[in-house]
Amino acid sequence: MADLRQFCTFFLDDRFFGVDVEKVQEVIRYQVITPVPLAPPVVRGLINLRGQIVTAIDLRRLLQVEERQDGRLPINIVFQTWQGIFSLLVDRIGDVLEVDQSIFERPPDTLEGIARELIQGTYKLQGRLLLLLNVEKLFSLAILNRQRRAASH
Amino acid sequence: MDEIIKEFLTESLEGLDQLDTKFVALEQNPNDRDTLASIFRTVHTIKGTCGFLGFGHLEKLTHAGENLLSLLRDGRLRFTQDMASALLAMLDAVRTMLVEVERTEGDGEEGYTGLIETLHYLKESGGVSPTPPAPAPPAESEPAAPPTPASLPESKPAAPPAAISLPPGPAPEPFLTILATLSEPAPKSTPPPKPAPAPPERPAAPPAPPSAGSSTIADSSIRVDVPLLDKLMNLVGELVLARNQILEYTLLQENPQLQAASQRLNLITSELQEGIMRTRMQPINNIWAKFPRVVRDLAVSCGKQVRVDMEGKETELDKSLIEAMKDPLTHLVRNAVDHGVELPAVRRSAGKPEEGCLLMRAYHEGGQVHIEISDDGAGINPVKLRNKALEKGLITLERAAAMSDQDLRRLIFLAGFSTAEKITNISGRGVGMDVVKTNIEKIGGVIDLESELGRGSIFKIRIPLTLAIVPALIITSGGERFAIPQVNLLELIRINEEQRGAAIEYVHSNPVYRLRGKLLPIVHLNRELELTPGRSNAVNIVVLQAGQHQFGLVVDQINDTQEIVVKPLDKVLQDVPVFAGATIMGDGRVALILDVLGIAQQARILNSSHDHNVGAQQLETRDQDGERQTLLLVRSPGNGRLAIPLAPVSRLEEFPADQVESAGEVDVIQYRGQILPLIRLQDILGERRTLDRLAHAEPDVPASNLLEVIVFGDGARRVGLAVDEIIDIVQGIFEIKGRSTRHSVAGTLVIQGRVTELFDVQGFLSQVEPLLAMAEEA
Numbered sequence: 015m016a017d018l019r020q021f022c023t024f025f026l027d028d029r030f031f032g033v034d035v036e037k038v039q040e041v042i043r044y045q046v047i048t049p050v051p052l053a054p055p056v057v058r059g060l061i062n063l064r065g066q067i068v069t070a071i072d073l074r075r076l077l078q079v080e081e082r083q084d085g086r087l088p089i090n091i092v093f094q095t096w097q098g099i100f101s102l103l104v105d106r107i108g109d110v111l112e113v114d115q116s117i118f119e120r121p122p123d124t125l126e127g128i129a130r131e132l133i134q135g136t137y138k139l140q141g142r143l144l145l146l147l148n149v150e151k152l153f154s155l156a157i158l159n160r161q162r163r164a165a166s167h
Numbered sequence: 168m169d170e171i172i173k174e175f176l177t178e179s180l181e182g183l184d185q186l187d188t189k190f191v192a193l194e195q196n197p198n199d200r201d202t203l204a205s206i207f208r209t210v211h212t213i214k215g216t217c218g219f220l221g222f223g224h225l226e227k228l229t230h231a232g233e234n235l236l237s238l239l240r241d242g243r244l245r246f247t248q249d250m251a252s253a254l255l256a257m258l259d260a261v262r263t264m265l266v267e268v269e270r271t272e273g274d275g276e277e278g279y280t281g282l283i284e285t286l287h288y289l290k291e292s293g294g295v296s297p298t299p300p301a302p303a304p305p306a307e308s309e310p311a312a313p314p315t316p317a318s319l320p321e322s323k324p325a326a327p328p329a330a331i332s333l334p335p336g337p338a339p340e341p342f343l344t345i346l347a348t349l350s351e352p353a354p355k356s357t358p359p360p361k362p363a364p365a366p367p368e369r370p371a372a373p374p375a376p377p378s379a380g381s382s383t384i385a386d387s388s389i390r391v392d393v394p395l396l397d398k399l400m401n402l403v404g405e406l407v408l409a410r411n412q413i414l415e416y417t418l419l420q421e422n423p424q425l426q427a428a429s430q431r432l433n434l435i436t437s438e439l440q441e442g443i444m445r446t447r448m449q450p451i452n453n454i455w456a457k458f459p460r461v462v463r464d465l466a467v468s469c470g471k472q473v474r475v476d477m478e479g480k481e482t483e484l485d486k487s488l489i490e491a492m493k494d495p496l497t498h499l500v501r502n503a504v505d506h507g508v509e510l511p512a513v514r515r516s517a518g519k520p521e522e523g524c525l526l527m528r529a530y531h532e533g534g535q536v537h538i539e540i541s542d543d544g545a546g547i548n549p550v551k552l553r554n555k556a557l558e559k560g561l562i563t564l565e566r567a568a569a570m571s572d573q574d575l576r577r578l579i580f581l582a583g584f585s586t587a588e589k590i591t592n593i594s595g596r597g598v599g600m601d602v603v604k605t606n607i608e609k610i611g612g613v614i615d616l617e618s619e620l621g622r623g624s625i626f627k628i629r630i631p632l633t634l635a636i637v638p639a640l641i642i643t644s645g646g647e648r649f650a651i652p653q654v655n656l657l658e659l660i661r662i663n664e665e666q667r668g669a670a671i672e673y674v675h676s677n678p679v680y681r682l683r684g685k686l687l688p689i690v691h692l693n694r695e696l697e698l699t700p701g702r703s704n705a706v707n708i709v710v711l712q713a714g715q716h717q718f719g720l721v722v723d724q725i726n727d728t729q730e731i732v733v734k735p736l737d738k739v740l741q742d743v744p745v746f747a748g749a750t751i752m753g754d755g756r757v758a759l760i761l762d763v764l765g766i767a768q769q770a771r772i773l774n775s776s777h778d779h780n781v782g783a784q785q786l787e788t789r790d791q792d793g794e795r796q797t798l799l800l801v802r803s804p805g806n807g808r809l810a811i812p813l814a815p816v817s818r819l820e821e822f823p824a825d826q827v828e829s830a831g832e833v834d835v836i837q838y839r840g841q842i843l844p845l846i847r848l849q850d851i852l853g854e855r856r857t858l859d860r861l862a863h864a865e866p867d868v869p870a871s872n873l874l875e876v877i878v879f880g881d882g883a884r885r886v887g888l889a890v891d892e893i894i895d896i897v898q899g900i901f902e903i904k905g906r907s908t909r910h911s912v913a914g915t916l917v918i919q920g921r922v923t924e925l926f927d928v929q930g931f932l933s934q935v936e937p938l939l940a941m942a943e944e945a
Contacts, residue, residue, distance in 0.1 A: 048647065048757040050736075051696035052743045060736075060749055060757040065405050067749045067757055069737040098737055158739045 017115035021137075023108030023144065024091060026079055030144050031104070032111065032137065037149045039094045041107050044087035045070075054158055058103055063092060070101040071153065077129055097153045113137045113144065131157070169272070170452055175216050176269055177388055179261070182209040186258055190251065197246040206254075207236040213261065222274035225264045231286040232257040238290060253285050393486065396447055403436075403443045404636060404732035408751050410436040411729065415753040440636060440730075444485070451529045451538070452480035454493050458500050462525055465504045472522040473508050482529035484536045484632055491610045492538070492630065495603040499540045499626050500525065502600070507544035507624055517621060519543065535654065536632060541625035547618040549575035556581065565919040569897045576618055577715065580604045608764055611654060611747075613714055639731045639760065641752075642709065643724040645698025648758040650731050650750055651709060655763040657717065659725055660708040667706045668839075671721075672818050675875075675893045680708060680719050686813075688718045690770040692761075696745065713767035720766065729753075733760060745769050796901055798925075799877065800918065802892040804849040808923040810916060811877060813896065815928050817885070818878040825872065836876075836887065845876065845887045846935060851911050879932060886935050895919070 021032030022041075047059035047070055058072045070090065074081060082088070088103035117138045125133060132152055137144040151157060186209055193202050214229035232254060238244040260279050267275035410432055417429040459475045466473040484492075508514075508523030515521055528539040549572040556562045556578045567575075579600045607614045612630030631637065631654055639650040640659075660682070662670040671678050671689055678689035687710065693700045701723040708719040731750040740746065744765035752758050796812060799819075803809035820838070827834050827845060834845040876887040897918055903925065905915035911934070913927040 046756050048749075048759065050740055050743065050746070050759060051645075051647075051698055052745060053740055057739060060759075062751050062755055062757050065408065065751065067734045067736075067751065069739065100737075155739055159742070 018112045019115060021111050021113055021144065021146070022091065023111055024089070024104040025106045025108060026074055026077070026104060027082075029079070030108070030142050031073075031147055032113070032144045033091075033093075033147050033149050035110055037093050037095065039092045039099070042090045042092065042101075045090060056158055061090065061101055063099070063101070066099065068092065068099050068101050070103055071158070072103045074103075076152070076157070077132065078127070093149055093153065095150055095153050097150075097155070100153045102152070111139075111144070113139070118146075128157070128160070169456070170450055171456055172220060172268065172272060173388075175220060176265055177390060179213045179216070179265055181390070182213060183258055183262055183265075185209065190255060190258075193246065194251065200240060200242065203236065203240045203246070207233065207240045210236055217274070222264070222268065224276075224278050225261065225268075225274040228257060228260055228264075228279045228283055231283040231290075235286050235290045244290070247289075250289050253282070253289055256282055257286065391446070396443075396486075399443050400447065403440050406436055407440055407636060407730055407732055408753075411753040412755065444632075444636070445483075447486045448483035449486050449489050450481045450483050451489065451492075451536075452477075453489055454496060455480055455527060455529075458496075458527065461497065461500060462504055465501060466508075466523075469505060470510060471504065471508050472511055473504050474522050474524050476524060476526045477528075478526070479529040482531060482536060484630070488536075488610055488630055488632075491606065492628075495606045495614075495628075496538070496540070498600075498603050500527075503540060503542040503544065503624070503626075507542035507546075509545050513545075531632070535629045538628040538630070539625055540628075541623060543623040546620040546622055547576050547579065547616070547624050548620055549573075552576060552578045568919045569895075569899060571899060573617075576616060579616070580614070608714070611652065613712075615715060636730055636732055638728060639750075640709065640728050641726040641758070642692075642707075642722040643701065643726060644692045644722045645696065646701050646723075647698065648726065648752060648756075649692070649722075650729075650758050650760045651711070651720075651763065652747070652760065653728065655711045655713065657710040657712050660706075660710065660719070661725075662706040662708070664704045670706055673821070674819055674896060676821070682710065682719070688716075688770075688772055689721060690718055690766065690772065691721045692766075693721075693723070695766060695769055711763050711767075713763045713772060716767060716772055718767060718770070718772045731758075731760065797896060797898045798901065798918065799896055800894040800923065801848070801875075801877075801890040802894055803924065804852065804891075808894070808918070808921055809848070809852075809890075809912075809926050810897075810901075810918060810923045811888075811926040812928055815879055815932075816877055817880060819893065820876045820878055820887070822874045822876055823872060824874050827874065834889075838878075838885070838887070841885070843876075843878070843885055843887045844935070845874075845889050846931075847889045848891070851888070851931060851934065852909060879928070886932070888931070901925075 020035040022035045022038045023030060023032045025031070042063070045061040045063070047061055049059040050057055053059075056071055056076045058070045058075075061068050061070050072088075073079075082105060086105070088105060089107050090101040091104060091107070092099060092101050118135055119138060120135045121130060121133050132148055134146045134148045137146065186206055189202050189206050193199060193206070196202070210229050210233050214226055214233050217225040217229065235244070235250065235254070239246055239250070244250075257279075260277075260282055264274045264277070267273065267277075413429050414433060417426055420426070455477055458477075462473050462475050503525050504523075508525070509517070509519075511521035514523065524543050526539070526541045528537075528541075530537050553562075553567050553570070553575050556575075557564060557567055561578070561581050562570075580603075581601060604614050607628055607630065610630055612628055614626060614628045616624060616626045618624035631652075638653045640653060640656055642649055642651060660680070671680055673679065674686065678691075679686040680689050681687070687708075689708070692698070703723040707722050707725050709722055709725065710717060710719050729752075733748045734750060735748050736743075736746060745762055746765070747760045747762035749757050749759050797814070798810040799813050799816065801809050801811060822836055822838075827836055829835065830842065830844075834847070835842045836845050837843070874889050875891070875893050876889050877893075878885055878887050880886055901916045901918065903914035904917055905922075911927050911931050913925045913930070916923050916925055
């Protein structure tokens with residue numbers, strides 16, 4: 015029997031990412047974001063999720079990918095994590111994929127910096143690579159605050 | 168009735184009701200240790216609490232029952248019929264006493280000695296057999312051992328205990344019968360249950376009128392989970408938001424029915440909100456109740472005599488706030504006894520009664536809860552505090568010199584401060600007043616103190632009624648909306664476009680606004696939050712109170728006031744000190760709630776290293792007694808110091824040195840479309856032939872190419888005094904120590920430990936009068 019896992023997938027430009035589907039609470043279209051002055055830059059702001067205030071994290075800024083060029087609005091992927099509820103802002107949402115563990119490989123040694131900490135590995139799909147993100151780590155204070163320090167220098 | 172007793176009653180009566188059920192279960196399965204253990208726990212709890220509350224009879228009885236139960240629970244005794252009877256009789260007796268407690272706040276005269284002996288006997292004898300003889304003796308003994316020692320045999324009625332004397336009789340059946348009888352309160356007061364051979368001295372019915380009707384505590388209150396209340400509170404919060412949204416949309420509609428309905432919704436929501444909030448309210452006595460004891464113990468251990476007086480025990484506040492206030496209040500009370508109240512001998516010699524008095528007051532005012540803890544002790548010695556602070560390097564000598572007594576007393580709230588001469592095990596355990604202050608500020612409160620040497624001290628605390636829903640002012644800055652809790656709000660100032668240029672002045676590059684003669688430090692929200700300023704024609708100043716300090720927050724726009732629901736921010740944002748939380752606005756968007764203290768800190772209004780004289784204190788130009796003055800300290804030629812009374816000063820300005828032109832023999836500068844005559848300080852001060860002066864014979868040239876100019880007068884009659892450097896602004900009562908030695912100097916003072924000349928403003932103005940006239944003509 016193949017060891018299958020389900021991933022919620024999404025894109026930043028054509029970078030293809032996946033997260034454990036279990037962690038995803040829901041995917042919602044763009045919501046008006048209230049920016050939080052003086053916050054770490056990865057925090058885009060706050061959104062109102064049916065009366066609950068959710069912190070929105072910009073994945074581009076987190077992975078130090080340049081800002082989006084096409085001027086379109088991001089999508090919220092809402093995560094339920096140990097650290098609480100977060101929304102991750104991504105460009106576009108993909109399908110839920112069922113992937114066999116056998117095509118998993120650890121990230122190459124050339125991967126550096128924050129990306130190395132957040133990308134657990136890749137699934138070698140046909141024609142493209144699916145990058146697996148470590149959700150719990152992504153929303154940890156250490157990671158979010160690191161960006162603040164980096165920004166203040 | 169006392170809240171604690173009420174709680175005890177509710178809890179105990181509930182426990183008893185459960186016990187009835189449990190005894191039934193036990194009857195079916197006598198060896199069920201779990202049930203036994205749970206019965207034991209209930210009885211144990213009641214015993215513990217009534218011991219604490221001083222219900223001796225109740226305690227003795229439950230204690231006897233507990234002893235028996237503990238052996239049963241441990242399996243060292245077998246549960247027998249007699250035991251069941253005795254224990255059930257005990258339950259009834261307890262009920263009777265509780266009713267008595269509810270009625271009179273005492274547990275009655277009845278001692279239930281017989282019952283206690285029965286229980287004791289059962290325990291000792293191991294409740295051997297269900298055979299009649301065994302329990303008989305104690306039953307017999309009952310009449311012989313009357314309830315209260317004071318009155319012999321026929322004295323007190325022993326209604327309920329009667330039950331225990333019933334002969335164990337025919338096996339299992341009576342158990343249920345008894346249970347049925349006993350579980351009804353009514354029979355207790357009336358003749359004993361039929362199976363019981365009535366003890367002879369039965370006659371008088373017990374005084375307790377436990378008529379089942381009327382609303383006893385058990386009936387009129389229920390216990391509710393706090394999490395459930397929290398949830399309700401949240402839901403009401405949501406409802407308030409939805410209501411706000413609907414009200415907003417309704418305003419745009421013309422439909423009168425819709426408007427009527429939404430008005431009604433508005434009212435109901437408000438009432439519901441208030442109701443739910445009230446469910447979470449608890450009297451402050453819940454934490455105060457333990458203080459008399461705390462104070463007593465503490466006083467005894469310090470060899471002091473302290474009486475505690477309380478006013479406004481019933482003042483209610485939100486449960487979460489009660490919890491949060493527990494530690495700060497305990498600390499203040501301990502401090503007052505430990506450091507405040509003096510030893511009896513000291514008090515006597517000071518002409519005070521030996522017994523000190525600790526007064527705790529609580530009351531509602533202006534939507535806030537005020538709590539005051541005062542003592543009539545030694546008071547707080549500002550000099551001692553100053554020395555301590557200097558010794559610990561918490562303040563500089565200069566700063567200390569400029570501080571008023573009240574400011575010095577407030578040093579007690581600085582971190583790392585403890586003035587107890589010897590460290591006692593009572594206070595001085597590393598948790599200082601700074602922690603008290605922080606904890607109070609955390610819940611949106613403020614603390615201040617007043618003290619008079621030899622007369623005592625008073626700590627005043629203000630905290631909000633509730634934290635969940637607060638009235639707030641909504642403002643816009645940098646295109647975003649922010650909420651400012653109204654608790655912090657003092658007033659709003661709007662300055663029209665025409666006046667805006669003149670409204671904000673600068674004290675050494677720190678913006679200030681003149682508010683009724685006082686200089687109010689100004690903070691620009693856009694600047695603090697690094698926002699792009701929005702377009703705004705007028706200057707809007709929100710005057711805020713942050714701790715003891717006031718400041719004006721300049722915002723782009725002032726919108727309206729609203730009730731907002733405070734929601735916490737995620738941890739990652741809690742490092743940003745300027746926000747207290749977030750809320751959802753009527754249009755569904757999120758708005759941040761400003762933390763006024765945080766902003767004050769960020770803007771260094773509260774920062775002690777900051778030039779505190781500008782920011783931190785109210786710069787009163789003239790106090791009521793006329794003695795307090797605010798002085799501008801400037802460097803005078805020859806590196807001396809000159810103090811200029813701030814009152815007649817209209818503005819402080821900085822000009823590039825190259826803007827100075829000359830008109831005739833006078834330097835002038837173009838200022839607000841007029842010509843401002845400029846006098847240099849060194850020109851106006853009379854020559855003083857000292858060695859020092861000779862040594863610095865060359866004229867003082869401004870080090871920078873900026874001129875600091877003090878502007879006197881207004882309108883066209885202005886004159887500028889150019890000085891090299893503005894050093895500071897100080898406030899206090901200054902006494903002229905020396906006579907004037909030269910022109911334009913009224914005398915000498917000592918400020919911040921340095922000899923300082925006092926500028927003679929009147930002399931100066933009259934001297935330059937011709938120049939003023941000139942400017943007028945020009």
